[in-house]
Amino acid sequence: MRRPTIADVARQAGVSKGAVSYALNGQPGVSESTRARIMAIAEEIGWRPNSAARALNGARAGAVGLALCRPARTLGMEPFFMELISGIEGELSARSYALMLQVVGDHRQEVAVYRRWWGEGRVDGAILVDLHVGDPRVAEFETLGLPTVVIGHPSESGALVSVWSDDGGAVRETVEYLVALGHRRIARVAGLPRLVHTALRDRAFAEACEGVAEQVTVHTDYTGEEGARATRRLLSSPARPTAIVYDNDIMAVAGLSAAQDLRLDVPRDLSIVAWDDSPLSQVVRPPLTALSRDISAYGGHAARRLLALIAGEDVGAFQDEAARLTPRGSTAPPPSGVPHG
Numbered sequence: 001m002r003r004p005t006i007a008d009v010a011r012q013a014g015v016s017k018g019a020v021s022y023a024l025n026g027q028p029g030v031s032e033s034t035r036a037r038i039m040a041i042a043e044e045i046g047w048r049p050n051s052a053a054r055a056l057n058g059a060r061a062g063a064v065g066l067a068l069c070r071p072a073r074t075l076g077m078e079p080f081f082m083e084l085i086s087g088i089e090g091e092l093s094a095r096s097y098a099l100m101l102q103v104v105g106d107h108r109q110e111v112a113v114y115r116r117w118w119g120e121g122r123v124d125g126a127i128l129v130d131l132h133v134g135d136p137r138v139a140e141f142e143t144l145g146l147p148t149v150v151i152g153h154p155s156e157s158g159a160l161v162s163v164w165s166d167d168g169g170a171v172r173e174t175v176e177y178l179v180a181l182g183h184r185r186i187a188r189v190a191g192l193p194r195l196v197h198t199a200l201r202d203r204a205f206a207e208a209c210e211g212v213a214e215q216v217t218v219h220t221d222y223t224g225e226e227g228a229r230a231t232r233r234l235l236s237s238p239a240r241p242t243a244i245v246y247d248n249d250i251m252a253v254a255g256l257s258a259a260q261d262l263r264l265d266v267p268r269d270l271s272i273v274a275w276d277d278s279p280l281s282q283v284v285r286p287p288l289t290a291l292s293r294d295i296s297a298y299g300g301h302a303a304r305r306l307l308a309l310i311a312g313e314d315v316g317a318f319q320d321e322a323a324r325l326t327p328r329g330s331t332a333p334p335p336s337g338v339p340h341g
Helices: 007-014 017-024 030-047 050-058 078-096 105-118 136-144 166-183 197-207 226-233 249-261 279-283 297-312
Strands: 062-067 098-104 125-128 148-151 161-164 184-188 212-219 242-247 272-274 289-294 325-326
Touching: 007 017, 007 030, 017 030, 062 078, 062 105, 062 297, 078 098, 078 297, 105 125, 105 136, 105 148, 105 226, 125 136, 125 297, 148 297, 161 242, 161 297, 166 184, 166 197, 166 272, 166 325, 184 197, 184 226, 197 212, 212 226, 226 249, 242 249, 249 272, 249 279
Parallel strands: 062 098, 062 125, 125 148, 148 161, 184 212, 184 242, 242 272, 272 289
Antiparallel strands: 289 325
């Protein structure tokens, strides 16, 4: 079946296409009774505005865009993004806005997608994620004029509105907790080094461990496979760490499995901490000590600020609550015989 057009509405209403256009766009030129009849017929036959036509008359699209630069096959396995998207969608749907989601292969494709959406009037704004150090997308979006909220630290978001939390504070809390338990050899299995939040965590981890614990950071791609591989490498080293902090829960669960395959007991031989506390962290045995935060609310904050930007309001950066450590069964004092300092 073809898409209903203005001509179809005009034919059924017995009026001109111009009258239908006036009625559907809320412009004067038709009586209220005629406007109501036209609106009812449009609803009945399922007419929807064409995005290109909306762009020409300046009407809003009623949608915001989110392009994710990551493999589509891994997206469903990442609890963080599923919770983030649910928070964004929950806020948008309450305001009758839609979310346009697309997976892209690289940043060039990502910018091209946003340019097309914006040029065709398909979106009124965008949410930018996975902020990189010196990210070229920031300047592109500033030039584009597309209302944009960045989920990332304001130090790298330029003139764009940012929603962020203090990753450094959460890292320091975690190191202090592990040191208080007696750990003096602490490793971190981190994400991609070019990401801003990874760089901030790297710096905070090194500073927090300085003078109190030996530390090593291994960078990965956030997948379980890489998390397990990094764990095996760390646990096979002569100076084996007694505690490992993972940058997401997928890697932490994979690390737990790798440690158990090596006949190590968690937490007696090795303590594990996961960043981002999802149900996955709580169903494994032992349940994982984790850095907990409301990721869905995080997405909601970003969506609310984007909608305010679209409405022409003056919007500034928003700092969300930092992740808080939730101790569970995967952490304990280091095994006896391991030097405590």
